[in-house]
Amino acid sequence: MLLLKLLLSSAAFATALPTPDDSESNHSQPFSWEGLAPWNAGAVNQFPIHSSCNATQRRQIELGLNETITLAEHAKDHILRWRNESEIYRKYFGDRPSMEAIGAFDIVVNGDKKDILFRCDNPDGNCEIEGYAGHWRGENATDETVICNLSYQTRRSLSTMCSLGYTVSESETNTFWAADLLHRLYHVPAIGQNWIDHFADGYEEVIDQAKKNATLSTHDSETLQYFALEVYAYDIAVPGTGCSGVQNEHSHDHADHTTSEATNIQPTPTATSSDAPSTTSEVPANCHTHDGGELHCT
Ligand SMILES: *[C@@H]1O[C@H](CO)[C@@H](O)[C@H](O)[C@H]1NC(C)=O
Numbered sequence: 001m002l003l004l005k006l007l008l009s010s011a012a013f014a015t016a017l018p019t020p021d022d023s024e025s026n027h028s029q030p031f032s033w034e035g036l037a038p039w040n041a042g043a044v045n046q047f048p049i050h051s052s053c054n055a056t057q058r059r060q061i062e063l064g065l066n067e068t069i070t071l072a073e074h075a076k077d078h079i080l081r082w083r084n085e086s087e088i089y090r091k092y093f094g095d096r097p098s099m100e101a102i103g104a105f106d107i108v109v110n111g112d113k114k115d116i117l118f119r120c121d122n123p124d125g126n127c128e129i130e131g132y133a134g135h136w137r138g139e140n141a142t143d144e145t146v147i148c149n150l151s152y153q154t155r156r157s158l159s160t161m162c163s164l165g166y167t168v169s170e171s172e173t174n175t176f177w178a179a180d181l182l183h184r185l186y187h188v189p190a191i192g193q194n195w196i197d198h199f200a201d202g203y204e205e206v207i208d209q210a211k212k213n214a215t216l217s218t219h220d221s222e223t224l225q226y227f228a229l230e231v232y233a234y235d236i237a238v239p240g241t242g243c244s245g246v247q248n249e250h251s252h253d254h255a256d257h258t259t260s261e262a263t264n265i266q267p268t269p270t271a272t273s274s275d276a277p278s279t280t281s282e283v284p285a286n287c288h289t290h291d292g293g294e295l296h297c298t
């Protein structure tokens with residue numbers, strides 16, 4: 001009896017379904033997709049750039065963002081190929097599983113770019129502060145990033161990786177448009193999701209964190225930047241050699257250490273260093289500066 005009911009009801013259900021030849025319209029599928037937009041309708045695949053950017057500014061920001069994608073994509077590919085068999089992976093992410101870092105790079109490459117805006121005017125007045133090459137607008141407009149004039153003079157193309165005195169450990173991550181903009185994107189909620197944040201500041205802390213606090217490393221903004229730069233240098237720019245610079249083995253005594261740190265903060269004669277820290281400049285509320293005069297706002 002129950003079986004009969006089930007058979008009957010499933011038969012009734014089956015006849016209710018349109019079949020390829022019972023519909024008046026010519027369809028090879030049992031239902032129509034007419035009038036439905038594709039699932040990804042309205043996707044934004046290019047980073048929006050505000051009308052306040054003139055032609056040359058727009059072009060430089062676009063080239064920089066394209067290099068950000070190149071950098072992030074290679075970082076992802078390196079991890080996908082080597083996982084923690086990569087010495088560079090273990091140096092930056094310790095014993096952590098690789099999926100979070102892969103995702104942090106992939107979202108930059110393939111994530112939707114709707115709620116992101118780069119602008120070239122100076123709505124918060126921060127570009128007037130000496131040493132500022134740009135800033136995230138924070139509470140004033142959380143999706144927005146301002147690029148100041150100094151960026152166009154100082155940021156370099158990835159094609160100069162491992163040249164002009166640059167080394168991964170001794171130079172600023174914002175030497176290159178690619179890593180500078182990667183950092184700025186991680187502040188924007190659509191990309192960083194308020195999950196990628198600053199836990200470590202500078203190369204030494206990043207390396208230390210991978211050993212002692214590795215759970216933070218795969219969503220640490222600086223760690224992701226340093227890792228991406230180092231694998232790009234080692235795999236692409238100078239294959240098999242890279243330019244990691246002074247390695248942090250802690251085998252030298254503390255006095256040596258202090259000396260080398262003191263030397264490192266001097267701008268190298270060949271590098272463009274107009275983004276050096278400006279200790280006298282005024283910092284807006286909720287913001288702080290990092291080495292290199294980078295403005296961070298929360
Ligand atoms: C149904 O559509 C297909 C492809 O759109 C076409 O080749 C075919 O001739 C159509 N058949 C009829 C009966 O209209």
Ligand SMILES: *[C@@H]1O[C@H](CO)[C@@H](O)[C@H](O)[C@H]1NC(C)=O
Pocket residue numbers: 054055056057149
């Ligand atoms: C765009 O603006 C910058 C900075 O104000 C200026 O140096 C540059 O000449 C401008 N470019 C054009 C094409 O107007």
Ligand SMILES: *[C@@H]1O[C@H](CO)[C@@H](O)[C@H](O)[C@H]1NC(C)=O
Pocket residue numbers: 059062063066
């Ligand atoms: C950046 O990349 C996009 C997509 O590949 C391309 O359409 C655009 O022309 C590039 N922009 C510049 C300035 O090279």
Ligand SMILES: *[C@@H]1O[C@H](CO)[C@@H](O)[C@H](O)[C@H]1NC(C)=O
Pocket residue numbers: 084085090094095096
């Ligand atoms: C590398 O990952 C494997 C799992 O894929 C794990 O068993 C191993 O402990 C990891 N090694 C290190 C040094 O983290």
Ligand SMILES: *[C@@H]1O[C@H](CO)[C@@H](O)[C@H](O)[C@H]1NC(C)=O
Pocket residue numbers: 120121122127128147148149
């Ligand atoms: C860039 O420089 C130009 C010309 O000196 C100036 O008009 C403009 O306000 C500056 N832009 C920013 C964002 O500081």
Ligand SMILES: *[C@@H]1O[C@H](CO)[C@@H](O)[C@H](O)[C@H]1NC(C)=O
Pocket residue numbers: 200205208209212213
């Ligand atoms: C590890 O994280 C804790 C809390 O987040 C922090 O206080 C500590 O300084 C970190 N240690 C290192 C080596 O980064």
Ligand SMILES: *[C@@H]1O[C@H](CO)[C@@H](O)[C@H](O)[C@H]1NC(C)=O
Pocket residue numbers: 123124126135136137138139140284285287297
């Ligand atoms: C937000 O706007 C206020 C008022 O214009 C300004 O003082 C502050 O510096 C801005 N914040 C940021 C992060 O730029």
Ligand SMILES: [Zn+2]
Pocket residue numbers: 183187198221295296297
């Ligand atoms: Zn930051």
